[in-house]
Amino acid sequence: MLPRVLVVTYYFPPAGGPGVQRTLKTVKYLRDAGFEPVVLTVADGAFPSRDASLEADIPDGVEIIRTRAPDPFALYGRLTGAEAVPTGAVDRRGRLARAALWARANVFLPDARVGWVPFAKLAGRRALGRAFRKQEPFAAVVTSGPPHSVHLVGRRLQRTGVPWVADFRDPWTGINFYDDLPMSRPARALDRWLERRVLRGADAVTTVSPTWAARLAEAGDLPPSCVTVVHNGVDADDLAAAADVAVRDDAFVLAHVGSLYATRNPVAVWDAVRALRERGEAERLTIRLVGRTDAAVREAAEATGAPVEVVPYVTHREAVREQAASGLLLLSIEPFAADAGMITGKLYEYLASGRPTLAVGPVGGDAAALLDETGGGRLFARDDADGIAAEIRRHHDAWAAGAPVEGAPLDAVMPYTRRAQTLRLADVIRSLGDRPAL
Known part of the structure; x- marks a missing residue:
């Protein structure tokens, strides 16, 4: 039996779009890399797009744990007829839209998907607990953000003794729309504090490019070697x-x-x-x-x-x-x-x-x-x-x-195939037993 890895991600099929590809392809090729994936995701998320065809990439027999995911902007969607807010930004036109944007920036931290965190924590603890009782413990928990609230799940699950890899598909406080958010000074300070706790608490940090690796190391006050580049790629x-x-x-x-x-x-x-x-x-x-x-x-x-x-x-x-x-x-x-x-x-x-x-x-x-x-x-x-x-x-x-x-x-x-990059992630997971937490 292959050692298992719990992959925690908000975006997973039937969600579509670019945010799905990295975790989906990781799940597809983890067995080739020597690990059995188990996915923890949402039952029905606020997805900006859907693509059911992507489900064909999920290997047969992969366990998928789906939980409720209350979305704080569902009411906004019902009132305006618009989609629930898919990312950190919303349309600024109109008083209601501006109010929703302010709430996203100052109340729902670190992001609008934070409502999923308690449900994911509970489901993750149950999955890890069952594995421990069966003497089939997980090798690692991998959280993939954005939404970066998913890393709060990883931090909680790490307390069970399972090593935790925090994967950043995009920066946290450096994400492309961050400077457009009308955040108060206390909200920005809290967001930076959360980011630093995640970066310093994870057993390993991965991201998609050398520049962002250096940026995350600086944000967490970490040695550059503590952040590994695992590229996106092509299948x-x-x-x-x-x-x-x-x-x-x-x-x-x-x-x-x-x-x-x-x-x-x-x-x-x-x-x-x-x-x-x-x-x-x-x-x-x-x-x-x-x-x-x-x-x-x-x-x-x-x-x-x-x-x-x-x-x-x-x-x-x-x-x-x-x-x-x-x-x-x-x-x-x-x-x-x-x-x-x-x-x-x-x-x-x-x-x-x-x-x-x-x-x-x-x-x-x-x-x-x-x-x-x-x-x-x-x-x-x-x-x-x-x-x-x-x-x-x-x-x-x-x-x-x-x-x-x-x-x-x-x-x-x-060198940039999804399979090759999943093998690189697997090397990071294997190394967790040989180094202390960051």
């Missing part, structure tokens, strides 16, 4: 979905696949496309926006004068096929204090698609380094419209000549 099994997909030949498609918020609006890209069209260049270029796209972003793309194809949210399988059919893939990283460490899960899938990536974001950051390392594309400064225009023209002209520019070679991407 090699997903690539089969696009094995029969060829690059479109009816148009040169510049595609963004995934959610494109107003904060990620790549203005310089739209300026570059407009300039190309005004010069009569890249005339066969089409912009394709696949997934949730903010209205302001869509309007900015349409203002370029290029054809714009807008496709609503698609399943993960369809997203992989969309990437493979594109001539050039667009990635936009919004500006925020910790943006240098942002490597979206989408970027790894872009790299694995074999198509090149045009990225806009922090020059010198971790995403730029990954693109350089793999040969998968280039990242430009957010105001470099001239450089972006030249890059689009280069790719368009190569495509028009019948020789589309290739993206990253597969061997450069293989």
